[in-house]
Amino acid sequence: MRIRVWRQIPVLLATGVLALVSSAGSPLTAPVAEGAATVIATVPSGAKGANLIAVNHSANLVYVTSGSNDFSILSGQPPFAAAGPPIPVAGNTTGVAYDSNTNTIFVADFTNNVVLPYLAVPPFTVLGPPIATGNGPMYVATNPSNSRIYVSDPLQPDVTVLDGAAPGFPFVASLPQPPCAPGFPASALAGGVAVNPTTKQIYVALDFSDQLWVMDGAAPWSCPPPIPVGVSPDGVAYNSANNHVYVTNNGSNNVTIIDAATRNVLNPGLAVGSTPGGVAVNPVNNRVYVTNVGDNSVSIIDGSTDTVVQTVPVGSGPRGIAVNPLTNLVFVANINNSTVSVIEDMPSVSPPPPPPQPAPPPAPGATEQLSLQGGTCTPAAVTHPDATPIATIAGAVAPPGVLESLWEFDGITWLGYSPQFPAASNLTQMDRLDVVFICIGGSGPGAGTFSRPVI
Numbered sequence: 001m002r003i004r005v006w007r008q009i010p011v012l013l014a015t016g017v018l019a020l021v022s023s024a025g026s027p028l029t030a031p032v033a034e035g036a037a038t039v040i041a042t043v044p045s046g047a048k049g050a051n052l053i054a055v056n057h058s059a060n061l062v063y064v065t066s067g068s069n070d071f072s073i074l075s076g077q078p079p080f081a082a083a084g085p086p087i088p089v090a091g092n093t094t095g096v097a098y099d100s101n102t103n104t105i106f107v108a109d110f111t112n113n114v115v116l117p118y119l120a121v122p123p124f125t126v127l128g129p130p131i132a133t134g135n136g137p138m139y140v141a142t143n144p145s146n147s148r149i150y151v152s153d154p155l156q157p158d159v160t161v162l163d164g165a166a167p168g169f170p171f172v173a174s175l176p177q178p179p180c181a182p183g184f185p186a187s188a189l190a191g192g193v194a195v196n197p198t199t200k201q202i203y204v205a206l207d208f209s210d211q212l213w214v215m216d217g218a219a220p221w222s223c224p225p226p227i228p229v230g231v232s233p234d235g236v237a238y239n240s241a242n243n244h245v246y247v248t249n250n251g252s253n254n255v256t257i258i259d260a261a262t263r264n265v266l267n268p269g270l271a272v273g274s275t276p277g278g279v280a281v282n283p284v285n286n287r288v289y290v291t292n293v294g295d296n297s298v299s300i301i302d303g304s305t306d307t308v309v310q311t312v313p314v315g316s317g318p319r320g321i322a323v324n325p326l327t328n329l330v331f332v333a334n335i336n337n338s339t340v341s342v343i344e345d346m347p348s349v350s351p352p353p354p355p356p357q358p359a360p361p362p363a364p365g366a367t368e369q370l371s372l373q374g375g376t377c378t379p380a381a382v383t384h385p386d387a388t389p390i391a392t393i394a395g396a397v398a399p400p401g402v403l404e405s406l407w408e409f410d411g412i413t414w415l416g417y418s419p420q421f422p423a424a425s426n427l428t429q430m431d432r433l434d435v436v437f438i439c440i441g442g443s444g445p446g447a448g449t450f451s452r453p454v455i
Contacts, residue, residue, distance in 0.1 A: 036310075036345065036346060037300055037310055037312050037330070037343050037344065037345035038312070038343065038344055039312060039313070039314060039341050039342065039343055039344075040078075040342050040343070040344045041078065041079070041080055041341070041342040042314070042315055042334075042339050042340070042341045042342070043074070043079070043080045043081075043339060043340055043342070044338060044339055044340075045064045045066070045072055045074075045333065045334075045338045045339055045340050046064070046072030046073075046074060046082040046086055047064060047065070047066035047068070047070045047071055047072035047086045047338070048066045048067075048068035048069070048070055048086075048338070049066035049067045049068050049335060049338050050064055050066065050319070050320070050333035050334050050335055050337075050338045050339060050340060051064070051065040051066055051067035051093065051094060051319060051320060051333055051335060052064075052065045052094060052095050052096055052139075052278075052319065052320035052333060053065070053096065053320035053321065053322045053331055053332075053333040053340070054096045054097050054098045054105065054322050055076065055098065055322040055323065055324045055331060056076075056098045056100075056105070056120050056121075057076075057324045057325060057326050057327075058100065059120065059121050060075065060076035060077055060324065060326075060327070061073055061074070061075065061076055061083060061120070061121070062074040062075070062076050062080075062322070062331050062340070063096050063098065063105050063107075063120075064096075064320070064333055064340060065093035065094060065095070065096050065107060065108075065320075065333075066086075066093055066338075067092055067093065067094065067335065068092060068093070069088060069089050069090065069091065069092065069093070070086040070087060070088050070089055070093065071086065071087055071089065071093045071096065071107055072086045072087070073087070073124060074340065076324055076327065076329065076331075077327070080340070080342060083122065083124075084122065084123075084124060087118070087124060089107065089109055089116065090109065090111070090112055091109040091110060091111025091112040091114075092109065092110045092111045093107055093108065093109060093110075094108045094109075094110045094137065094138050094139070095107070095108040095137065095138055095139040095140035095151070095152075096108070096140060097140040097141055097142045097149070098120055098142065099120075099142040099144070099147065099149065099164050100142075100144050101144055101147045101164060101165065102147070102164055102165065103119065103120045103121065104117050104118065104119065104120055104127060104164070104169075105117070105118050105119075105120045106118075106140050106142070106149055106151075106162075106164075106169075107140075108133070108137040108138060108139070108140050108151060109130065109137070110136055110137060110138060112130065113132065113133055113134065113135055113136065113137060113153075114130035114131055114132055114133060114137070115130070115131045115133055115137060115140065115149070115151055115160075115162070115169075116130055116131075117131065117169055128167075128168050128169065129168075131162060131168075131169050131170075131171070132171065133151045133153055133160040134151070134153025134155070134156045134157075134158050134159075134160050134174065135153055135155040135156045136153055136154055136155035136156075137151045137152070137153055137160070138152050138153070138154050138190075138191070139151070139152040139191065139192050139193050140152075140193075141193045141194055141195050141202070142164060142195070143195040143197055143200060143202075143217055144197055145197040145198070145200060146200055146217070146218060147163065147164040147165035148161055148162070148163065148164060148172070148195075148200075148217055148218065149161070149162035149163075149164045149169065150162075150193050150195065150202055150217065151193075152190040152191060152192070152193045152204060153190060154189040154190045154191060154207070155189075156190070157184050157188050157189050157190035157206075158174050158175060158176070158183075158184065158190060159174070159175040159176075159190055159193060159202065159204055159215075160173075160174055160175075161173040161174070161175060161217070173221065175202075175215055175221065176213070176215060176221070176223060177221040178221070179220075179221075179222055179223075180215055180221060180222065180223040184206060184209075184213065185206070185208075185209045185211075187208050187209060188206040188207065188208055188209040188211070189206065189207040189208055190204055190205075190206065191204070191205035191206065191207050191233060191234050191235075191236075192204070192205045192233070192234055192235040192236040192247075192248075192279075193205075193236060194236040194237050194238045194245070195217060195238065196238050196245075196260055197240070198240070199260070200216065200217045200218050201214055201215065201216060201217060201260075202214075202215055202216075202217040203236045203238065203245050203247075204236070205229070205233035205234055205235070205236050205247055206226065206233065207232050207233060207234070208232075209226075210228060210229055210230065210231055210232070210233060210249075211226035211227060211228060211229060211233070212226060212227040212229050212233060212236065212245070212247050212256070212258065213226045214226070214227065214263065224263060227258060227263055227265065228265070228268075229247045229249060229256040229258075229265075229268075230247070230249025230251065230252040230254050230255075230256050230268070230269055231249050231250075231251030231252035232249060232250050232251030232252070233247045233248065233249050233250075233256070234247075234248045234249070234250045234276070234277045234278075235247070235248040235276070235277055235278045235279040235290075235291075236248075236279065237279040237280055237281045237288065238260065238281065239281045239283060239286070239288060239303050240281075240283045241281075241283040241284075241286040241303050242286060242303045242304070242306075243259065243260045243261055244257055244258065244259060244260060244266065244303065244306070245257070245258040245259075245260050246258075246279050246281070246288050246290075246301070247279075248272075248276040248277055248278070248279050248290055249269070249276065250275045250276055250277050250293075252269060253271065253272065253273070253274055253275065253276065253294075254269035254270055254271050254272060254276070255267075255269070255270045255272055255276060255279070255288075255290060255299075255301070256268055256269060256270075257270060257306050266306065267306060270301070270306065270307075270308065271308070272290050272292060272299035272301075272308060273290070273292025273294065273295045273297045273298075273299050273311060274292050274293075274294025274295040275292060275293045275294030275295075276290045276291065276292050276293075276299070277290075277291050277292075277293050277318075277319055278290070278291040278318070278319055278320050278321040278332075278333075279291075279321065280321045280322050280323045280330070281303075281323065282323040282325045282328065282330075282345070283325060284325040284328070285325075285328060285345065286302065286303035286304055287300055287301065287302065287303060287345060288300070288301035288303055289301075289321055289323065289330050289343075289345075290321075291314075291318035291319060291320070291321045291332060292311075292318065293317050293318055293319060293335075296313060296314060296315065296316055296317065296318060296334075297311050297312060297313050297314060297318070298311070298312045298314055298318060298321065298330070298332060298341075298343065299311050300312065300345065312343055314332045314334060314341035314343070315332065315334030315336070315337055315339045315340075315341045316334050316335075316336035316337045316339075317334055317335040317336030317337070318332045318333070318334050318335075318341070319333050319334070319335045320332070320333035321333070328344065328345050328346050329342055329343065329344055329345075330342070330343040330344075330345055331343075
């Protein structure tokens with residue numbers, strides 16, 4: 001017999017060129033993520049509980065459902081105070097998601113089989129009548145690329161699709177549909193749901209069948225075979241920074257990592273804490289956050305290596321989790337004591353490399369060899385005076401039409417010119433034109449080199 005725990009919804013906020021190869025400088029070192037996350041606050045949720053959670057990064061607000069008959073709204077900045085009194089709901093609030101296109105939050109009412117739309121900013125007014133879903137709506141996800149709302153209905157099981165751009169947010173479809181049907185196994189429970197905004201695919205965790213279902217989030221509603229994951233999959237999140245999907249398996253205490261492009265399982269079970277449930281992603285710093293309800297912690301995964309780099313203690317019974325990528329703050333709903341823990345995850349940045357030291361002066365008469373990609377270079381037969389038309393130089397090259405580009409040395413730098421012939425001169429005016437190299441077609445990349453004086 002499997003023992004199930006309440007679960008968190010993942011909220012989503014992803015011609016040949018002729019050139020010289022230069023070693024004059026190197027790119028700046030990219031920021032390096034280090035285990036630097038700390039809990040900076042634990043505050044009351046403001047509602048009767050703390051269940052699932054979503055973030056409005058634009059208005060810097062946090063929405064917390066209670067699992068009871070209300071939900072609360074907190075400020076996303078210290079001291080994380082309530083943005084107003086808790087909002088009462090007829091049934092039990094579970095999933096919540098923010099839609100940036102319509103500035104709406106969608107709150108699932110598990111008891112009454114509806115989703116409730118609210119204005120996402122004060123005065124947080126309800127935007128219409130309750131929207132019917134399937135039986136027992138639990139998790140909600142939004143797709144900003146097509147304004148679709150996805151609600152998992154674990155008691156049916158299926159996923160309800162709503163049109164987030166139309167008045168009243170009408171029903172669109174119930175997934176799976178043909179050709180996906182016969183769809184979910186009859187024994188499965190539709191759990192966490194996440195969205196890939198680029199492909200418009202949705203990912204649905206299927207408890208009791210230990211699978212991740214991948215479906216088109218719009219017509220033609222096609223789907224590949226489901227992907228095996230761990231025991232009792234729960235939360236799902238998509239990371240646009242590395243195009244990976246993360247599935248928490250609360251029955252096997254690990255996370256399955258999947259390549260969204262190929263649907264290959266990259267890691268069948270990355271060990272995290274006890275009874276992992278919620279999962280959220282910060283694509284800006286390429287971090288993945290997993291709540292571990294069994295040991296009151298959050299595991300932090302570095303998406304560049306897909307390894308756990310830190311485990312942070314939080315409140316009692318962490319379930320829902322969401323990230324504001326603009327502030328690098330992570331919000332964790334702790335169900336056992338009705339609090340929200342706030343984690344600040346500011347990865348340390350490696351200092352930039354020191355500036356390159358100037359090269360020593362060359363020896364008299366020294367030359368250097370440079371590679372040419374896409375052709376060979378030979379010196380011009382003559383040194384042309386300033387402002388010589390390119391057509392004149394091109395006409396001196398045999399056979400006609402092989403000229404690809406010009407390189408001139410002006411006493412300080414080497415300059416390349418576009419091979420647009422015939423055309424007015426684009427040679428710069430200068431005191432003298434020392435050398436012109438005529439670059440003609442070669443046998444492919446890296447085919448040629450040429451020497452030039454070192455000045």
